[in-house]
Amino acid sequence: MSKSLQAIRGMNDILPEQTPLWRYFEGTVARLLDNYGYKQIRMPIVEFTELFKRSIGEVTDIVEKEMYTFEDRNGDSLTLRPEGTAACVRAVLEHGITGGGQVQKLWYIGPMFRHERPQKGRYRQFHQIGLEVFNLDGPDIDAELIIMTWRLWGELGIRDAVKLELNSLGTSESRGRYREALVEYLSAHHDKLDEDSQRRLKTNPLRVLDTKNADTQAVLVDAPKMADYLDDESRAHFEGLKARLDAVGIPYVLNPKLVRGLDYYSKTVFEWVTDKLGAQGTVCAGGRYDGLVEQMGGKPTPGVGFAMGIERLVLMLETLEQIPQEISRQVDVYLCAFGEEAELAGLALAERVRNELPNLRLQVNAGAGSFKSQFKKADKSGALYALILGDDEMAQQVVGFKPLRGQGEQQSIAWDALAAHLATCVVQG
Ligand code: ATP
Numbered sequence: 154m155s156k157s158l159q160a161i162r163g164m165n166d167i168l169p170e171q172t173p174l175w176r177y178f179e180g181t182v183a184r185l186l187d188n189y190g191y192k193q194i195r196m197p198i199v200e201f202t203e204l205f206k207r208s209i210g211e212v213t214d215i216v217e218k219e220m221y222t223f224e225d226r227n228g229d230s231l232t233l234r235p236e237g238t239a240a241c242v243r244a245v246l247e248h249g250i251t252g253g254g255q256v257q258k259l260w261y262i263g264p265m266f267r268h269e270r271p272q273k274g275r276y277r278q279f280h281q282i283g284l285e286v287f288n289l290d291g292p293d294i295d296a297e298l299i300i301m302t303w304r305l306w307g308e309l310g311i312r313d314a315v316k317l318e319l320n321s322l323g324t325s326e327s328r329g330r331y332r333e334a335l336v337e338y339l340s341a342h343h344d345k346l347d348e349d350s351q352r353r354l355k356t357n358p359l360r361v362l363d364t365k366n367a368d369t370q371a372v373l374v375d376a377p378k379m380a381d382y383l384d385d386e387s388r389a390h391f392e393g394l395k396a397r398l399d400a401v402g403i404p405y406v407l408n409p410k411l412v413r414g415l416d417y418y419s420k421t422v423f424e425w426v427t428d429k430l431g432a433q434g435t436v437c438a439g440g441r442y443d444g445l446v447e448q449m450g451g452k453p454t455p456g457v458g459f460a461m462g463i464e465r466l467v468l469m470l471e472t473l474e475q476i477p478q479e480i481s482r483q484v485d486v487y488l489c490a491f492g493e494e495a496e497l498a499g500l501a502l503a504e505r506v507r508n509e510l511p512n513l514r515l516q517v518n519a520g521a522g523s524f525k526s527q528f529k530k531a532d533k534s535g536a537l538y539a540l541i542l543g544d545d546e547m548a549q550q551v552v553g554f555k556p557l558r559g560q561g562e563q564q565s566i567a568w569d570a571l572a573a574h575l576a577t578c579v580v581q582g
Pocket residue numbers: 236267269274275276277278279280281413414433434435436437438439460461462463464465
């Protein structure tokens with residue numbers, strides 16, 4: 154195939170053999186979010202470039218080098234969304250649904266785009282489920298977000314493989330004071346910093362804290378700590394969050410170097426990390442962003458949220474072999490019919506059964522075929538039972554009912570009794 158007809162590097166097809174696991178994951182999250190009272194919002198995938206520059210911040214990796222930006226036919230600069238928070242804030246402001254202190258607990262799902270170096274767990278089109286809460290400023294809601302994800306890891310069977318890292322970045326005032334102290338300290342050690350950190354020192358000094366460079370890390374050992382600069386309000390907020398996590402029994406690790414890539418965070422920041430995926434270890438990350446809505450032209454509106462990477466979590470389910478057996482089977486019953494008359498009767502019978510059992514996964518053989526070939530297809534479909542309509546069955550107005558997995562003789566079931574019989578032997582999801 155010529156290269157120009159292939160998919161773009163880092164943008165993946167999710168093939169039919171993979172989608173059951175994706176749907177299981179997405180369905181589990183959606184149900185959980187429903188149960189906690191969150192409502193879904195859907196935003197466009199493309200926004201004005203300015204939106205991301207303004208919200209994410211000009212001197213972040215995303216805006217500096219990861220965005221897919223292009224001019225449309227009107228000459229407007231547009232960008233494929235690299236994350237969901239910016240568009241979500243825009244949407245709530247545009248529709249006035251956070252006005253007057255209205256609480257909104259929102260979630261979204263969909264593709265995000267970043268021009269990064271593709272590797273395992275890092276792609277150029279990837280998918281997130283994200284969540285944003287507006288107009289609640291206490292640590293109770295920060296705790297709820299974390300408790301909810303903790304429950305999710307439990308339901309998915311991956312709780313033992315993830316670890317919660319926590320930090321507080323304080324208010325923008327206390328962070329400003331900390332930034333000054335950090336810059337002063339790092340400037341005194343300028344020559345020992347790697348090139349990237351030297352650059353960040355000028356543009357976004359807090360990002361130096363999450364450097365991977367060993368020499369810079371050594372310099373950071375004695376650097377000033379954010380915890381010593383926290384204002385009283387942020388300190389109380391952070392204590393309130395920790396008390397709630399303790400009350401529910403959720404373990405966490407304090408990580409003073411956790412600053413997150415985006416400019417807009419304040420107070421709480423957290424990441425769920427794993428050592429099961431190699432270098433791409435963060436599966437869910439978020440925090441509080443009390444200043445963001447105002448920065449985007451709204452009234453002061455507290456906000457907190459997180460986003461999880463679906464590819465990384467699906468990879469974890471695969472790596473840890475936490476794939477529920479029932480999701481791989483997509484057919485309950487497979488109907489084989491031999492001859493034109495049986496085919497017509499089979500179609501009608503299948504529709505009658507579907508009327509009565511709307512959740513039954515009933516597949517009718519298409520493309521005719523010999524007894525042997527239809528049976529092979531029934532078996533390959535993964536169905537638990539085959540239904541058989543041949544000349545004999547037609548004559549007696551019955552259908553052959555044959556278990557395909559495990560023991561059990563073939564039985565004859567009257568057409569009128571078929572739905573009731575299937576209801577007793579197929580567990581319906
Ligand atoms: P990283 O440090 O891994 O680049 P990030 O801080 O840029 O992550 P966020 O913007 O916080 O990531 O996005 C939230 C989550 O989305 C991440 O924790 C991760 O699970 C997922 N994610 C981010 N970028 C990618 C990507 N390029 N490919 C796959 N998943 C991603």
